Amino acid sequence: MNQDIITSTLSGALRAGTPLLFATLGEILAERSGVLNLGLEGMMLMGAFTGFSISYITGNLWLAVIAAVLVGGLMASLHAFMSITLRINQVVSGLALVFLGEGLSGFWGKSYVGLQAASFSNIKIPFFGDIPYVGPIVFDRDILVYIGYIAVPVIWWFLYKTKAGMNLRAVGESPEAADARGINVVLTRYIYTIVGGFFSGLAGAYITLAYTPMWVQDITAGRGWIAVALVIFAIWDPVIALIGAYAFGGISVLQFSLQIVQVPIPVNIMNMFPYLFTIFIMLFASSNKIKKRFGAPSALGVPYSREEKT
Amino acid sequence: MKIHFEKRDKKPSKLSIFLASLLSVLVALIFLGIIILSLGDNPLTAYWELVSWGLGTVPGFIQSLVSMMPLLFTSLGVLIAFKMKLWNIGAEGQFQMGAFAATWGALYLFPHLTNPWLFIPLLMILGAAAGAFWGFLPGAMRAYLGVNEILSTLMLNYVAIYWVNYLTYGPWKGPHSYNFPITAHYPQAAILPQYGTGGLNLGIFISIVTAFFVLYLIKYTKFGFHLNITGDNLRVGEYAGINVKKMIILAMVIGGAISGLGGMAEISGSLFRLQPNFSPGYGYTAVIIAWLARLDPIVTIIVSFFFGVLLVGSQQLQLLMQIPSSITNAFSGILLFSLLASEILLHYRIKWVKS
Numbered sequence: 226m227n228q229d230i231i232t233s234t235l236s237g238a239l240r241a242g243t244p245l246l247f248a249t250l251g252e253i254l255a256e257r258s259g260v261l262n263l264g265l266e267g268m269m270l271m272g273a274f275t276g277f278s279i280s281y282i283t284g285n286l287w288l289a290v291i292a293a294v295l296v297g298g299l300m301a302s303l304h305a306f307m308s309i310t311l312r313i314n315q316v317v318s319g320l321a322l323v324f325l326g327e328g329l330s331g332f333w334g335k336s337y338v339g340l341q342a343a344s345f346s347n348i349k350i351p352f353f354g355d356i357p358y359v360g361p362i363v364f365d366r367d368i369l370v371y372i373g374y375i376a377v378p379v380i381w382w383f384l385y386k387t388k389a390g391m392n393l394r395a396v397g398e399s400p401e402a403a404d405a406r407g408i409n410v411v412l413t414r415y416i417y418t419i420v421g422g423f424f425s426g427l428a429g430a431y432i433t434l435a436y437t438p439m440w441v442q443d444i445t446a447g448r449g450w451i452a453v454a455l456v457i458f459a460i461w462d463p464v465i466a467l468i469g470a471y472a473f474g475g476i477s478v479l480q481f482s483l484q485i486v487q488v489p490i491p492v493n494i495m496n497m498f499p500y501l502f503t504i505f506i507m508l509f510a511s512s513n514k515i516k517k518r519f520g521a522p523s524a525l526g527v528p529y530s531r532e533e534k535t
Numbered sequence: 536m537k538i539h540f541e542k543r544d545k546k547p548s549k550l551s552i553f554l555a556s557l558l559s560v561l562v563a564l565i566f567l568g569i570i571i572l573s574l575g576d577n578p579l580t581a582y583w584e585l586v587s588w589g590l591g592t593v594p595g596f597i598q599s600l601v602s603m604m605p606l607l608f609t610s611l612g613v614l615i616a617f618k619m620k621l622w623n624i625g626a627e628g629q630f631q632m633g634a635f636a637a638t639w640g641a642l643y644l645f646p647h648l649t650n651p652w653l654f655i656p657l658l659m660i661l662g663a664a665a666g667a668f669w670g671f672l673p674g675a676m677r678a679y680l681g682v683n684e685i686l687s688t689l690m691l692n693y694v695a696i697y698w699v700n701y702l703t704y705g706p707w708k709g710p711h712s713y714n715f716p717i718t719a720h721y722p723q724a725a726i727l728p729q730y731g732t733g734g735l736n737l738g739i740f741i742s743i744v745t746a747f748f749v750l751y752l753i754k755y756t757k758f759g760f761h762l763n764i765t766g767d768n769l770r771v772g773e774y775a776g777i778n779v780k781k782m783i784i785l786a787m788v789i790g791g792a793i794s795g796l797g798g799m800a801e802i803s804g805s806l807f808r809l810q811p812n813f814s815p816g817y818g819y820t821a822v823i824i825a826w827l828a829r830l831d832p833i834v835t836i837i838v839s840f841f842f843g844v845l846l847v848g849s850q851q852l853q854l855l856m857q858i859p860s861s862i863t864n865a866f867s868g869i870l871l872f873s874l875l876a877s878e879i880l881l882h883y884r885i886k887w888v889k890s
């Protein structure tokens with residue numbers, strides 16, 4: 226492979242990985258609080274549609290991003306109400322969210338197919354952008370990619386080094402103990418489920434405002450589901466999530482690069498790789514040693530109620 | 536103010552379950568109406584167009600039955616696992632693998648068979664076996680390694696879809712397809728018996744018979760008895776001496792076989808050739824159908840037919856009123872939410888408590 230192809234593959238990996246990263250980080254926060262939200266695909270689609278339509282109507286990119294983030298949060302709050310207050314099965318509620326997002330975005334988005342809207346362009350960071358090899362790949366991207374870089378250490382710091390982060394983990398590990406210590410379990414779960422929705426909305430907005438600036442039905446193409454798998458891959462850790470998201474992004478762009486250098490692997494076979502790889506990771510992560518050390522939050526998917534101790 | 540849930544003492548009666556379901560359909564229709572209004576269309580006209588073709592005309596009714604078939608097969612496929620609280624959302628992949636295996640048999644393994652009495656059962660077995668295998672994988676991973684079946688079934692769906700894409704775009708592309716990704720037409724002896732020209736075929740009857748088979752399986756066999764015990768409580772099942780691992784795998788394999796049979800019936804009964812995207816996500820709609828039918832195989836027939844009517848109707852809607860057909864997905868989502876919420880009303884008394 227010549228150097229241009231390597232550069233374009235690696236920068237493509239960062240771009241393709243960014244929506245995965247946002248959605249995965251959000252879901253890590255929600256799952257850390259004990260709420261499993263499988264509806265990422267639906268929230269991302271609504272975020273993607275909202276971002277694109279607001280950008281088309283107003284031409285204001287930041288307004289578009291904010292609207293997408295809020296819509297993601299709005300959808301997550303529906304899931305929060307269903308699973309935290311009504312204590313409905315979280316798997317089914319999450320699936321309903323996927324259908325709702327696909328349906329509504331397809332329905333309202335029909336008239337936006339084929340239109341063009343404003344999108345984010347690359348900003349080269351002074352000095353860092355001039356570092357040979359690394360600079361053009363890492364520091365000549367659009368601003369949302371940079372937000373992804375920053376979000377990872379911030380969330381890591383928040384989870385492990387702040388009081389609020391400790392409370393969040395406590396709620397997901399042992400809601401009874403957290404409750405006894407005076408932490409509001411219900412409120413905490415609401416907050417982080419909705420924050421998770423914000424991130425999914427942002428992930429969707431990245432796709433229609435930077436990655437492929439257009440709208441077609443189901444534009445997220447299963448990325449929400451990959452993000453659900455990535456949370457497991459990352460064993461609920463934001464730093465591993467970053468590695469995983471960019472690696473998955475890399476696999477999805479690699480097919481185009483390999484076509485250019487004429488490696489004879491059919492596109493459709495290559496498309497299977499991220500999914501097969503996730504299955505492989507799940508097999509690996511299922512070993513007891515790894516589970517004991519890094520397993521899922523203990524109360525993941527279990528509704529909490531003070532009255533009904535089970 | 537705080538919401539407080541108080542568990543009702545009595546189990547809800549059949550009538551109250553029916554009324555609650557009806558109410559949630561109404562609530563969903565009201566919300567959907569608001570969404571249709573948002574595009575400036577009249578919801579009542581839209582609803583009329585949505586059902587009048589499928590329920591009010593003979594060709595529409597037959598089309599609805601044809602649309603019902605894949606939905607019914609896949610819904611029955613997921614239902615068995617759901618009984619055990621296994622979240623099998625892999626019906627889509629199992630359906631695709633069934634269609635793949637049947638096509639393999641029809642076009643490549645036994646293309647020279649001329650006796651349909653031999654050919655069609657062979658293809659049914661192939662389809663069911665491929666679906667069963669696609670259910671066995673996540674079942675075994677769950678039973679022996681504790682791998683979450685929601686994610687493994689999902690991932691396998693994508694693998695199956697890309698596998699079908701690979702074959703139809705590549706080595707299986709038919710000689711008369713004008714470079715479209717579509718296989719050759721099935722030989723006549725590999726096609727399920729057709730009745731009339733409207734698309735009515737034997738697959739529809741097989742799907743309904745399968746529903747009764749599933750009913751028999753879960754109501755009157757030891758397997759069904761064990762399924763219900765482990766579904767209520769996994770640990771109780773273990774104490775009762777049930778081999779839970781075996782049950783997990785069996786439930787996934789039987790469910791997969793039914794979905795795979797559905798894939799075979801869809802190609803051999805109504806499409807006659809394999810092509811990419813031949814399923815608009817039947818396997819996912821199946822999850823909603825099974826849930827709406829409260830995991831009852833006979834109610835599943837009715838709900839699948841209802842969704843068949845909606846599917847056919849939504850195409851009419853797009854044709855006549857230019858309302859996007861994704862409206863059915865939005866409706867499915869809203870309906871599921873309102874049904875889930877009504878479930879709570881059935882089992883709990885809700886009180887507002889001043890704190």
